Amino acid sequence: MKRNLLMLLAGAAVAALFVLLQVLFILREGEVAVVTTFGKPERSLTEAGPYFRWPWPVQRVYRFDARVRCMEGVLQETMTRDGKNILISLYAGWRIQDPRLFLERVGGVQQAEANLDGLLRSYKNAVIGRYSFANMVNVDPAAIRFEEIETGILEAARPEALSRYGIDLAFAGIRKLELPEAITAKVFDRMRAERNEIAERYRSEGEAEAIRIRAEADRRRDELLSQADADAKRIRAEGDAEAAAFYKVFEKDPQLAIFLRKLEAMESTLKEKSTVVLSTDTAPFDLLRGMETSGETGRRK
Amino acid sequence: MMDKNHERIPAGVAGLCGVTVLLMFALAGRTHLQSVTALVPFMLLTAVTALATALRYRLARLEEEERRDAAAHKAQTGSTLFEASSEVDPFTAARSRRMVEQRMVPFLALVLATIAALLGKSVFEQEAAPLSAPTNVLLAFPFLAAQAFVFFLFSRYLLGLSRSEQGRMMRGPGIYAGLTCLASLIAGIAVAATEKLPRVDTLFVQFTDAYLLLLAAELVLNSVVDLYRPRRGTEPCTSYESRMSRLLTDPASWARSVLMTLDYQFGFKVSETWFFRFLARALIPLLFFQLVTLYALTSLVFVGEHETAVLERLGAPTQNPLLESGAHFKWPWPFETVRRFPVKRVLRVTVGYHDEAHGQPGAILWSVPHYPHEDYFMLASREAEGQDSSAVPVNLLVVNVPVEYRITNVMQYGYGFVDASTVLEQLAYRSVSVLAAALDLSDLMGPRQGDIALALRAHIQDESDRMKLGVEILFVGMQGIHPPVAVAEAFQSVVGALESRESQILEARAYMNRTLPVADADAFAALSRAHAYRVRRSQTADAETFRFIRQASAHNESPSVFRSRTYLDTLEQSLAGIRKYIIAADAEQEVIQFNFEEKLRPDLFDFGSPLEGGR
Numbered sequence: 001m002k003r004n005l006l007m008l009l010a011g012a013a014v015a016a017l018f019v020l021l022q023v024l025f026i027l028r029e030g031e032v033a034v035v036t037t038f039g040k041p042e043r044s045l046t047e048a049g050p051y052f053r054w055p056w057p058v059q060r061v062y063r064f065d066a067r068v069r070c071m072e073g074v075l076q077e078t079m080t081r082d083g084k085n086i087l088i089s090l091y092a093g094w095r096i097q098d099p100r101l102f103l104e105r106v107g108g109v110q111q112a113e114a115n116l117d118g119l120l121r122s123y124k125n126a127v128i129g130r131y132s133f134a135n136m137v138n139v140d141p142a143a144i145r146f147e148e149i150e151t152g153i154l155e156a157a158r159p160e161a162l163s164r165y166g167i168d169l170a171f172a173g174i175r176k177l178e179l180p181e182a183i184t185a186k187v188f189d190r191m192r193a194e195r196n197e198i199a200e201r202y203r204s205e206g207e208a209e210a211i212r213i214r215a216e217a218d219r220r221r222d223e224l225l226s227q228a229d230a231d232a233k234r235i236r237a238e239g240d241a242e243a244a245a246f247y248k249v250f251e252k253d254p255q256l257a258i259f260l261r262k263l264e265a266m267e268s269t270l271k272e273k274s275t276v277v278l279s280t281d282t283a284p285f286d287l288l289r290g291m292e293t294s295g296e297t298g299r300r301k
Numbered sequence: 302m303m304d305k306n307h308e309r310i311p312a313g314v315a316g317l318c319g320v321t322v323l324l325m326f327a328l329a330g331r332t333h334l335q336s337v338t339a340l341v342p343f344m345l346l347t348a349v350t351a352l353a354t355a356l357r358y359r360l361a362r363l364e365e366e367e368r369r370d371a372a373a374h375k376a377q378t379g380s381t382l383f384e385a386s387s388e389v390d391p392f393t394a395a396r397s398r399r400m401v402e403q404r405m406v407p408f409l410a411l412v413l414a415t416i417a418a419l420l421g422k423s424v425f426e427q428e429a430a431p432l433s434a435p436t437n438v439l440l441a442f443p444f445l446a447a448q449a450f451v452f453f454l455f456s457r458y459l460l461g462l463s464r465s466e467q468g469r470m471m472r473g474p475g476i477y478a479g480l481t482c483l484a485s486l487i488a489g490i491a492v493a494a495t496e497k498l499p500r501v502d503t504l505f506v507q508f509t510d511a512y513l514l515l516l517a518a519e520l521v522l523n524s525v526v527d528l529y530r531p532r533r534g535t536e537p538c539t540s541y542e543s544r545m546s547r548l549l550t551d552p553a554s555w556a557r558s559v560l561m562t563l564d565y566q567f568g569f570k571v572s573e574t575w576f577f578r579f580l581a582r583a584l585i586p587l588l589f590f591q592l593v594t595l596y597a598l599t600s601l602v603f604v605g606e607h608e609t610a611v612l613e614r615l616g617a618p619t620q621n622p623l624l625e626s627g628a629h630f631k632w633p634w635p636f637e638t639v640r641r642f643p644v645k646r647v648l649r650v651t652v653g654y655h656d657e658a659h660g661q662p663g664a665i666l667w668s669v670p671h672y673p674h675e676d677y678f679m680l681a682s683r684e685a686e687g688q689d690s691s692a693v694p695v696n697l698l699v700v701n702v703p704v705e706y707r708i709t710n711v712m713q714y715g716y717g718f719v720d721a722s723t724v725l726e727q728l729a730y731r732s733v734s735v736l737a738a739a740l741d742l743s744d745l746m747g748p749r750q751g752d753i754a755l756a757l758r759a760h761i762q763d764e765s766d767r768m769k770l771g772v773e774i775l776f777v778g779m780q781g782i783h784p785p786v787a788v789a790e791a792f793q794s795v796v797g798a799l800e801s802r803e804s805q806i807l808e809a810r811a812y813m814n815r816t817l818p819v820a821d822a823d824a825f826a827a828l829s830r831a832h833a834y835r836v837r838r839s840q841t842a843d844a845e846t847f848r849f850i851r852q853a854s855a856h857n858e859s860p861s862v863f864r865s866r867t868y869l870d871t872l873e874q875s876l877a878g879i880r881k882y883i884i885a886a887d888a889e890q891e892v893i894q895f896n897f898e899e900k901l902r903p904d905l906f907d908f909g910s911p912l913e914g915g916r
Binding site for chain 2: 006007026027029031047048049050056065067069070072093133134136137138139140141144146173174175176177178179184187188191192195196198199200201202203205206207209210211212213214216217218221222224225227228229231232234235236238239240242243244245246247250252253256257259260263264266267270271273274276277278279280283284285288289
């Protein structure tokens with residue numbers, strides 16, 4: 001009996017929990033909800049806390065996360081005021097402001113982001129068309145108008161998002177700028193050409209500098225050698241002059257001096273690889289002449 | 302004695318299956334859920350088994366009535382109705398039942414196996430080519446829950462009846478009804494989960510296919526085994542019962558089997574000992590106590606070492622909601638709940654690349670992408686600006702920037718945004734785009750990188766504060782800035798050209814360093830030679846004049862003798878080693894020819910006397 005009572009109590013507790021879960025729900029911080037009665041939206045709930053409802057199928061609760069949600073748009077090609085094609089992707093933060101309108105008009109996050117993407121893209125094209133390419137990419141930071149463009153898109157899209165979908169667009173920004181593929185290829189070509197130009201400049205600078213350095217080296221070498229050559233000549237001349245001072249002595253007997261010099265010259269020129277043809281007129285071979293005469297006399301005899 | 306209820310109940314179950322099959326088709330048409338269609342094979346199996354069971358009970362009842370009538374007739378007339386023609390087996394209920402039991406029931410398992418295999422295959426084909434995405438999925442949940450409940454009741458009732466000897470055949474439809482209940486319950490859970498995870502619908506169908514094919518294999522095996530199984534007396538054929546499904550649908554049968562095995566093994570009724578009785582008595586209270594304990598444990602929160610939790614009471618944060626690392630008590634679920642945030646951990650978002658499932662590269666080169674997907678950022682170009690105005694004055698650069706941050710305000714981070722890290726990532730992307738748009742290539746790739754990283758960090762921090770993200774930016778790394786792979790080679794060639802320039806200059810300097818010292822030495826040598834010449838000239842002249850003075854004084858003593866002696870001395874010395882021809886004959890009338898090609902002096906290969914040459 002006692003066991004049955006325990007089982008009965010447990011069953012009653014489970015049943016009570018089941019019933020409680022059917023009629024009570026807790027809305028968490030950051031959530032909003034819409035309660036519908038037989039499909040008709042009855043009330044919107046925005047404050048966190050416990051709420052009662054009639055069980056299904058009488059009432060149904062649609063909960064939504066009301067915190068700011070960030071969405072990223074696709075890269076879209078558009079044209080600037082000066083006729084240049086550019087790819088822009090946007091991001092946007094949005095939250096559910098009017099849950100009832102959101103439920104009726106949109107229904108879910110995926111659909112909401114699809115709708116917002118379309119809305120933002122149409123206003124993006126309109127706003128971008130008012131700015132030139134130089135307002136987006138420029139070495140002068142003052143010329144860049146990112147914030148103006150973003151504010152323009154946000155201010156245009158915000159009221160429509162609120163009135164049409166019950167969504168508050170909290171912020172919108174340009175995530176990334178890119179160029180269409182064909183233009184990107186051309187930019188790459190130009191970048192390559194720029195790099196080649198710089199590379200060639202470096203190469204020719206190197207070559208020119210090398211030529212300059214070599215010429216400088218040659219110049220300094222030639223200067224050194226020519227200076228040395230001149231100095232050497234001067235020194236030799238001094239030597240010659242010093243030697244000439246001694247030669248005055250030869251003036252005492254010039255014939256003897258020349259005779260002695262001739263002998264020196266003969267000696268030095270006949271040192272090697274010489275063939276001398278001498279007659280018996282040359283001393284001391286004139287001695288041979290007498291021998292020759294005595295020989296002939298002897299034969300005659 | 303056979304009761305008509307034994308026929309009606311399985312027949313009723315078969316009818317219920319027919320209705321629910323129609324209901325499932327209608328529901329599948331509304332919701333496009335494959336899970337709903339996947340339940341149909343289970344209902345058909347239940348229906349076929351239930352119809353076969355109803356037929357067997359009906360034939361059994363008719364046989365019994367027939368036997369009873371025959372006995373009454375025999376009592377009245379003294380002979381049986383068919384006694385006169387005992388050689389001919391008349392078409393009686395007993396014969397019909399025998400035929401059914403012998404010719405139909407053994408093959409019922411094969412029929413069920415065929416149904417399971419064919420429908421399993423059909424469901425699989427439908428899963429492979431779904432017609433459209435599920436809609437109104439929550440509509441199916443109550444139907445499936447109600448269906449599971451109804452089949453649960455029937456299953457328990459049939460299995461309860463099957464414990465009596467007469468109701469033994471009810472076990473077959475009871476098992477399949479239980480299987481349908483279980484499948485409906487899992488399908489209901491899968492359908493509820495499909496709202497968040499669409500893949501669950503397909504997973505359930507795959508699971509169903511696998512189970513049906515397994516069931517078909519088991520039934521074929523049962524059928525084969527049944528052919529060789531010795532049958533005791535009137536024991537009915539039950540080869541179409543799936544033991545595998547019985548384990549799932551009648552868990553109590555496990556316990557009974559275990560107890561029977563224990564009794565058999567020990568040789569006495571172990572199940573009737575005090576321990577087993579106590580266990581049986583205390584099992585449910587123990588389970589209940591466990592459930593209560595489990596629920597009570599929801600009052601205990603353990604916050605991890607890197608976390609901070611926010612305590613919510615009935616959905617709203619409490620007065621002092623932050624719970625630091627450690628153990629905390631709270632009201633049980635659902636009255637109080639916590640949200641956890643990794644506040645103490647350094648978190649990270651990346652700009653310009655996606656590095657999911659990407660290991661560290663072996664080498665980081667410009668000519669090889671650093672990551673599978675890298676973004677180009679547009680930079681202004683100083684070079685291109687002055688050129689043709691119709692050209693796009695930009696450069697493209699790959700910028701990989703990891704941004705590390707930590708949560709400083711949990712309430713802003715966790716309650717202001719669904720996913721604050723995504724917002725931070727977008728802000729970081731924007732900041733890099735804005736910053737890069739005003740920079741030249743040389744700025745971003747040159748020595749200003751450090752300053753730019755600081756500026757970027759400050760920009761992202763300002764934007765985060767403006768958005769009230771509740772984060773502190775700890776680090777912004779400019780760690781992967783490189784030209785796109787398509788132009789990397791051209792950039793590398795610039796570096797190569799720089800190196801070439803330097804090497805050419807260094808070579809020229811080497812030439813200078815080689816030339817000048819040599820020239821210096823040559824100059825020194827020339828000067829040295831000149832100095833030597835000067836000294837030699839001067840001293841030689843001095844010596845020569847000294848000698849001349851001496852020779853002149855000798856000459857003055859005897860001029861002719863001095864001249865002749867000096868001449869002859871010199872001639873003697875000069876002609877000593879050279880070839881000489883002395884023409885002693887009268888040369889006026891002779892022509893003398895000299896061969897000057899003749900060797901003047903012998904060399905190593907001349908073996909004759911050196912004097913021979915001079916002759």
